[in-house]
Amino acid sequence: MGWDEELNERKKAILRSIVDDYIHTALPVGSRTISRKHELGLSSATIRNEMADLEELGYIAQPHTSAGRIPSDKGYRFYVDNLVNIQDLANEEMQQIRKSMESKMGELGDLLKRATTLIASFTGYTTVAMTPHLEAYPVRTVQIVPVSPHRVLVVVVATGGIVNSRMVRLEGDLSEEDTQKLASFLSQKLSGKTVTELTVSLMAEAEKTLSLPDGVVIPVVECLRECIRRISHSEIVMEGMTNLFNFPEFNDLLKARDVMDLLREEDVLAALMQTVGKKANLEVRIGSENKLVPMRELSLVTTGYGNGQNQYGAIGVIGPTRMAYSRVISSIEYVRKLLDQEILRMMRE
Amino acid sequence: MGWDEELNERKKAILRSIVDDYIHTALPVGSRTISRKHELGLSSATIRNEMADLEELGYIAQPHTSAGRIPSDKGYRFYVDNLVNIQDLANEEMQQIRKSMESKMGELGDLLKRATTLIASFTGYTTVAMTPHLEAYPVRTVQIVPVSPHRVLVVVVATGGIVNSRMVRLEGDLSEEDTQKLASFLSQKLSGKTVTELTVSLMAEAEKTLSLPDGVVIPVVECLRECIRRISHSEIVMEGMTNLFNFPEFNDLLKARDVMDLLREEDVLAALMQTVGKKANLEVRIGSENKLVPMRELSLVTTGYGNGQNQYGAIGVIGPTRMAYSRVISSIEYVRKLLDQEILRMMRE
DNA sequence: GTTAGCACTCAACCACAGAGAGTGCTAACA
């Protein structure tokens, strides 16, 4: 990318000024504004000339002839890659986040929820988080707890404090002893497995090996399958959805609806975040860089999180392309750091 | 209420026409429209006279001098109490609902979610449901499942298939045997209790009676408390939130925001629904009849549900005061009937 | 008691002018 040569220092400074200004006014910014507000020691005329160049190169655009310039997606991209100054959060802010993240009896879900809420309130945008996949969490044990004569609670414990349980009704009776047998059989078969190997053959084997009463194995295994599905099915947490209404770009009710509809669809969000999950690093997708059509006017800042090895969920911030990238990046990075630590702690236990 | 005398048959017919018309056009309805569309055999002039009376009595109002009339809250109230024709759902519609509600391995949460989705899609409004209180579900047993050396899963089973479980980390060791002892102690103490009697004295008693290692009882009881809190804390399910955007009354972005903010607050919704929970019957709150300020321009149709005795949750439909009351009432009533049946079935097992 | 007719009201729509912000271009300047 010959970008470094394409723009001299002065052009970079002007582009930065335009983006910075536009990010917090949402108004096209003119040459005079820049020459006054930002101390570049240049007259508006000079800046006009440079802006004409920047426009020709595609970094900025004019909504109409007599308006100032707004950054294009390419402009934002350059800004994010080369110009943005990432400032650490203020000390009190970091402290506030740390305090909120410290959990006494944390389960992963709670923790993520808190992290998401924090980022949403610190950035003022919509924040989404996804829990890790099943692959990240091999099954540790399966327990079966008798509840009433014909009902048992199936509990699946995976590594990392992940638990899911579900009640199931049995067709036949199940003695205390048989319960035990079935549970340890299933535990043994599934322990360490990360993939759902709950095939028909497993059921057949269970029925043959254990000689249990009819109408017991199938419901239990079905239930187990559902539990594992729930663990593996990445859960989506979202906070600050209505934050987007604060921005003038969504004053148009039609656009607002589109975005709302997008955010309402958990599947879509999940798909969106899944593409991130594998990578740990911070990623910024600006406007048209997004594949999803309704996201074309939005930016998405994401990062994976996890224990530093292979298990990753993802967090993302969604806002207008005119996004306070600096603030978003520093917030999300800091929260992610703490999140990683907490998870590591939880896994170790 | 001298309403029956206040309005003669003709006035009632005209009021009904106005409400019916306004409900599906959202446009102020004029005298000519009524004399043409609805077959009352009256000229527009006559209707104008009657409308002047209805306005004086407060049933309808004029947005401005040269506009038609729109119903007032009082008008809607009269309509709902005296004029609305509740029509049963079509046979295919009922069948569709029945099919969706039939659950194979139903847990209450799933069932409610499905019911809510159904009503939202049948009415086109926002639908909210609340799970029943704890009082409805006495604790049956407490189970403690060992997971790893220092971690156990606490499971609370209440009547009616309600289960909640939560992982807790222990400070000290807990043998298999002690686990058993503690669980049966807690089960015994809490069984049948509907109120959380998890006082400090209980912990003290447990520690004295059972002579367990340090750092075990307190975390477990804390965890138990949390489980019970979760069961008792009415959960809110909502569907079709964005449906409201379809209505012109929310074209104003400011109003839309207000409503969104209202709906986002689970606590507020919970409070709203809780006032309904105790009563089983259908209730309609129109506009200003609502206590909550942001609800003053909305209507809320609610009904309790349960097993016919004392345990009630609630379902509600939220929409503009200009709501298709007939359709909403028939939908909600039908779903509630099925829901009651399902719950009764679940409780019996 | 009902209806036709008429004058009146008022929101909604449109056209148009003026203001203001910002530009591109030219010519002067360092």
Added chain:
DNA sequence: TGTTAGCACTCTCTGTGGTTGAGTGCTAAC
């Protein structure tokens, strides 16, 4: 040669005034 002042030009935005049309209330006739 790069920078700047000046100027004509463009285009949005705002406010104003006139017109249209729906709907009303009132009066007088049926």
